[in-house]
Amino acid sequence: MTATENLAAATAGERAISPPPADHRPAAAQRWTPKLWGILAVLCVVLFLDGLDVSMVGVALPSIGTELHLSTTSLQWVVNGYVLGYGGLLMLGGRTADLLGRRKVFLIAVTAFAVASLIGGLVDSGPLLIATRFAKGLAAAFTAPTALSILTTTFHEGPARNRALSVFSLFGASGYSSGLILGGLLTNFGWRWTFLTPVPLAVAAVVAGYFLLPKHAPEEHGGHDLAGAATLTGGMLLAVYTVVSASGNGWTSPLTLGGFALAALLLAAFVVIENRLKHPLVRLSILKVGTVVRANLSVIALFGSYMSFQFMMTLYLQDVLGWSPLKMAMALLPAGILVVVASPITGNLINRFGTAPLILSAMASLSLGYVWFLISSGTAPGYWSAVFPTMILLGGGFAFGFSSIMSQATEGIDDSEQGLASGLVQTSGQVGAALVLAVVTALLGGASGGHDFSGFRPGINLVTGVGLAGLLLNVVPMIAAYRRRGRALR
Numbered sequence: 001m002t003a004t005e006n007l008a009a010a011t012a013g014e015r016a017i018s019p020p021p022a023d024h025r026p027a028a029a030q031r032w033t034p035k036l037w038g039i040l041a042v043l044c045v046v047l048f049l050d051g052l053d054v055s056m057v058g059v060a061l062p063s064i065g066t067e068l069h070l071s072t073t074s075l076q077w078v079v080n081g082y083v084l085g086y087g088g089l090l091m092l093g094g095r096t097a098d099l100l101g102r103r104k105v106f107l108i109a110v111t112a113f114a115v116a117s118l119i120g121g122l123v124d125s126g127p128l129l130i131a132t133r134f135a136k137g138l139a140a141a142f143t144a145p146t147a148l149s150i151l152t153t154t155f156h157e158g159p160a161r162n163r164a165l166s167v168f169s170l171f172g173a174s175g176y177s178s179g180l181i182l183g184g185l186l187t188n189f190g191w192r193w194t195f196l197t198p199v200p201l202a203v204a205a206v207v208a209g210y211f212l213l214p215k216h217a218p219e220e221h222g223g224h225d226l227a228g229a230a231t232l233t234g235g236m237l238l239a240v241y242t243v244v245s246a247s248g249n250g251w252t253s254p255l256t257l258g259g260f261a262l263a264a265l266l267l268a269a270f271v272v273i274e275n276r277l278k279h280p281l282v283r284l285s286i287l288k289v290g291t292v293v294r295a296n297l298s299v300i301a302l303f304g305s306y307m308s309f310q311f312m313m314t315l316y317l318q319d320v321l322g323w324s325p326l327k328m329a330m331a332l333l334p335a336g337i338l339v340v341v342a343s344p345i346t347g348n349l350i351n352r353f354g355t356a357p358l359i360l361s362a363m364a365s366l367s368l369g370y371v372w373f374l375i376s377s378g379t380a381p382g383y384w385s386a387v388f389p390t391m392i393l394l395g396g397g398f399a400f401g402f403s404s405i406m407s408q409a410t411e412g413i414d415d416s417e418q419g420l421a422s423g424l425v426q427t428s429g430q431v432g433a434a435l436v437l438a439v440v441t442a443l444l445g446g447a448s449g450g451h452d453f454s455g456f457r458p459g460i461n462l463v464t465g466v467g468l469a470g471l472l473l474n475v476v477p478m479i480a481a482y483r484r485r486g487r488a489l490r
Helices: 003-014 034-068 072-100 102-120 126-154 159-189 198-212 226-249 254-276 284-288 290-320 325-353 355-376 383-410 415-444 454-489
Strands: none
Touching: 034 072, 034 102, 034 126, 034 159, 034 198, 034 290, 034 325, 072 102, 072 126, 072 226, 072 290, 072 415, 102 126, 102 198, 126 159, 126 383, 126 415, 159 325, 159 383, 226 254, 226 415, 254 284, 284 290, 284 415, 290 325, 290 355, 290 383, 290 415, 290 454, 325 355, 325 383, 355 383, 355 454, 383 415, 415 454
16 A cells, blocks of 8 residues: 555544545546646636735835834734735635635636735825735635635646646745745835736736636525625634734733624624524534644644744844845745745655645644744844754745645535635634734734844744644644554554
């Protein structure tokens, strides 16, 4: 037996998966036609834009803060305004694509993303800028899970899908890496260009998608669960808002505690509603699939720790050390380059070893990166001794982790629920990133205004703990699986 077959045999008892549709051909029989490549290209452009936007805005944060007179806490909202819209509606966005048609939802959402980007580059106040970031997050909440569900329903589960996911991840990493460089260059001319640059690419994606993307027949049932949609959307938005505002309001303030309580009530009402319906908006039994749950927890560790680490490095290198945006971007670039180089082979590695060993390797690389930075940084981290080795290890974590987690989160799920599974894993990543970043921001306090690294150390301690938790999450079931396999062989 291969390593993948052994692992599958050892873990078969914990999975309750839906059978693939009867019209699916064997994965090996799928031929990559020019149209299939075109579909993948459209989806990749959208992921490229997402990575481009996140990294360019990250590089531009200090310049935005200076021109618009925003504090560190307010700058967090330039990031978390996007996260609020994105994380708050991802679950609804993914399921809406299943119910209304993936192509329709995709094209409308990308158009909205382009419009919000254009407006964001023209505003002159911090609150308006944050509002446009929220609008872009809303749009991305529909484009991201829809793009992933189009991919997973267009490419058959197995080698074809794993190959497509590797290419998909490659473009995401390329967008992130390109955004670092472009963000550094464009910020020298004005931070507004970091908002305007994605607009023509988004318009091109809409035009190409109109002609290339396959039409998808919406589901016949489940489209009228208005109470479920209202409670889910309200609960998720309130939960994410409470998380990202907690550092400013205080974690034990009445506003924070009340927000969490009301969000919990709305989400509890959603669970009750969904369990009583024959055709619910969200099939909650998907959470009984062990690998799906682990994938969602793993992406929280991956996104939550790295986005917070990048936020801290952006502030430290520019505000404390006085580096230019371009110099800072080049310092963080090695992680993106490694992901670009390694992503094309990830699909083959998934085919050979399965997702679990690769996710474990990713979490090990990620954790080692944070631990290395923690022990080597001292009071003034050196680039070649601390920052560069850390970025290499973090790049390795993303290279093997992103595609593997996305594959694990959607494998074995019926085509009719790919949007649901895609929305779930991406919601976990965004909400996890918002939660960790909110706590890190609270720990930083006025660190960005200091003259050494000591103020950033509590935040580094936190992201290291999050990375190690992700590693432990994947080590324990792996050990248990090999023990079960050993007993079965005896």
